[in-house]
Amino acid sequence: MKMQLAEIAKALNTTIEGQDNPVICSVTFDSRKIDENALFVPLKGERDGHDFINSAIENGAVAALWEKGHDNKPENFPVVEVEDTLLAMQALAKYYLNKVNPTVVGITGSNGKTTTKDMCAAVLAKRFNVHKTQANFNNEIGVPMTILEMKPTTEILVLEMGMDRAGQLHHLSELVRPDVCVITMIGEAHIEFFGTRDKIADAKMEITDFLKEDGVLIYNGDEPLLTERAAKLAQSKTTFGFKSDDTIYATEFRSYMHHASFVTNSSDQKFSIPMIGKHNVSNALAAISVGHHFGETDDEIASSLSEFVPTANRMQWRKGDVGEDIMDDIYNSNPTAAKAVLTSFGQVEVKEGGRRIAVLGDMLELGEASPKLHASLASKLDPLVINEVYLYGPEMKNLKEAIQDKYDAKNLHYYEQDQMPRMISDLLSDIHENDIVMLKASHGMHLDKVLDRLL
Ligand SMILES: CC(=O)N[C@H]1[C@@H](OP(=O)(O)OP(=O)(O)OC[C@H]2O[C@@H](n3ccc(=O)[nH]c3=O)[C@H](O)[C@@H]2O)O[C@H](CO)[C@@H](O)[C@@H]1O[C@H](C)C(=O)N[C@@H](C)C(=O)N[C@H](CCC(=O)N[C@@H](CCC[C@@H](N)C(=O)O)C(=O)O)C(=O)O
Ligand SMILES: Nc1ncnc2c1ncn2[C@@H]1O[C@H](COP(=O)(O)OP(=O)(O)OP(=O)(O)O)[C@@H](O)[C@H]1O
Numbered sequence: 001m002k003m004q005l006a007e008i009a010k011a012l013n014t015t016i017e018g019q020d021n022p023v024i025c026s027v028t029f030d031s032r033k034i035d036e037n038a039l040f041v042p043l044k045g046e047r048d049g050h051d052f053i054n055s056a057i058e059n060g061a062v063a064a065l066w067e068k069g070h071d072n073k074p075e076n077f078p079v080v081e082v083e084d085t086l087l088a089m090q091a092l093a094k095y096y097l098n099k100v101n102p103t104v105v106g107i108t109g110s111n112g113k114t115t116t117k118d119m120c121a122a123v124l125a126k127r128f129n130v131h132k133t134q135a136n137f138n139n140e141i142g143v144p145m146t147i148l149e150m151k152p153t154t155e156i157l158v159l160e161m162g163m164d165r166a167g168q169l170h171h172l173s174e175l176v177r178p179d180v181c182v183i184t185m186i187g188e189a190h191i192e193f194f195g196t197r198d199k200i201a202d203a204k205m206e207i208t209d210f211l212k213e214d215g216v217l218i219y220n221g222d223e224p225l226l227t228e229r230a231a232k233l234a235q236s237k238t239t240f241g242f243k244s245d246d247t248i249y250a251t252e253f254r255s256y257m258h259h260a261s262f263v264t265n266s267s268d269q270k271f272s273i274p275m276i277g278k279h280n281v282s283n284a285l286a287a288i289s290v291g292h293h294f295g296e297t298d299d300e301i302a303s304s305l306s307e308f309v310p311t312a313n314r315m316q317w318r319k320g321d322v323g324e325d326i327m328d329d330i331y332n333s334n335p336t337a338a339k340a341v342l343t344s345f346g347q348v349e350v351k352e353g354g355r356r357i358a359v360l361g362d363m364l365e366l367g368e369a370s371p372k373l374h375a376s377l378a379s380k381l382d383p384l385v386i387n388e389v390y391l392y393g394p395e396m397k398n399l400k401e402a403i404q405d406k407y408d409a410k411n412l413h414y415y416e417q418d419q420m421p422r423m424i425s426d427l428l429s430d431i432h433e434n435d436i437v438m439l440k441a442s443h444g445m446h447l448d449k450v451l452d453r454l455l
């Protein structure tokens, strides 16, 4: 961006403290990451961002927002005082969004948001100036931050929009006022705070609360919870999935070790994506629908999808220290995602004498259904397919009990949360170069520590 501080103050219905009126070219809430002509926005986390103002100034910040009445306000430094710095950052994002005025694509769903966001951005970049959410920055901080990073020449803004409580997507929808909403699917992510998948579906539909009147909802037509809710929406809708009554559906789906291929009902075009699994084909179908909405041909879309680069830790193949192939799926986990990945992993060819080894950590935020949901992964664990199972965390004890009758004790390993070092040691002595290993757990289980040792 390129805005005078006075314009920012006016947009926030206030004025500048101090004489200077610097040009602002970037906004950050971290004093350690100061770009050119940065406005520092102190936010409250475990600590208070206001305590890092001197660090921000030393690192080159040229101005700051400041909570009215907060102590240690810097002297002789341009400051814009506001009631709440986070709300002010959101208001500034809304102002800048209106100023740049891109077409907005908002993406949500229990699983597949980040992957679908990356696919959509790759598809749309074929014809448009696209700005997209970096990594997984998808909440009340990440969405305004993404908007404020957008170049003034941006034509289409592709936003990942997350939630783990009712009302959050309503707030984000009001902020971004999407032209296109995409809902990937309804799983059980964060069900602890909802109780039922119905309530998750209600919360996901909030993304359409401020969908423009001439906007469109693109959703997974194979999810009845979405179909029944979408029917009540006034705006136009298109569906994607694997059923012939979907607007666009896939056939001839094939999954290999490093890619998946399919065709759709829209043309004879063959698609290939550098990810495996039927669920990633579903994500690609959403991106194809978005590409069609913006007038792109299947040929253009197919070439973009074949080259797109997924965000790390989403079924990412890596090479382990002894030569084994590791499927790194450690960013997050919940039952639907874990079952989808176990299915895909079970279809990957193994070398002569090699084994499929699954390392599964707890799935968090599942509430009182957690024991049953952990045990439900048993349906995807067959010793003839997934030959060795390592389970990690208190909730995974439920899965251990569910599969101990079908797995020999020597092929089923269980570890309490404080036994990660022992699990790592056992894995390092067990894994051979012809094995393939998958790692999946919720973010909070920190399987990255296991992955780092295997690499
Ligand atoms: C407020 C903040 O910045 N939090 C980030 C901060 O957390 P922490 O509490 O540790 O901050 P500190 O106490 O260290 O510092 C406080 C502030 O001071 C700044 N500061 C610190 C030191 C210093 O030297 N200089 C400084 O300026 C500092 O920047 C703080 O502002 O640090 C963590 C580690 O880096 C960050 O992880 C944390 O970021 C929070 C989590 C955040 O929300 N970041 C967004 C940009 C974001 O989108 N993060 C996503 C995760 C989003 C997510 O979880 N989405 C859910 C769905 C939505 C749920 C929603 N209700 C929610 O809570 O998020 C999903 O399932 O996808 C990401 O990181 O991937
Ligand atoms: N459409 C899908 N259906 C089921 N599982 C999926 C789907 N897409 C991705 N997954 C699984 O979810 C994992 C996370 O994918 P991704 O990061 O794209 O989802 P996300 O919704 O952004 O996740 P989070 O809510 O944790 O940010 C993948 O590695 C895969 O295991």
Ligand SMILES: C[C@@H](N)C(=O)N[C@H](C)C(=O)O
Binding pocket: 164, 332, 364, 365, 441, 442, 443, 444, 445
């Ligand atoms: C990243 C956060 N929104 C999330 O999904 N939490 C999971 C459940 C975790 O921390 O593991």
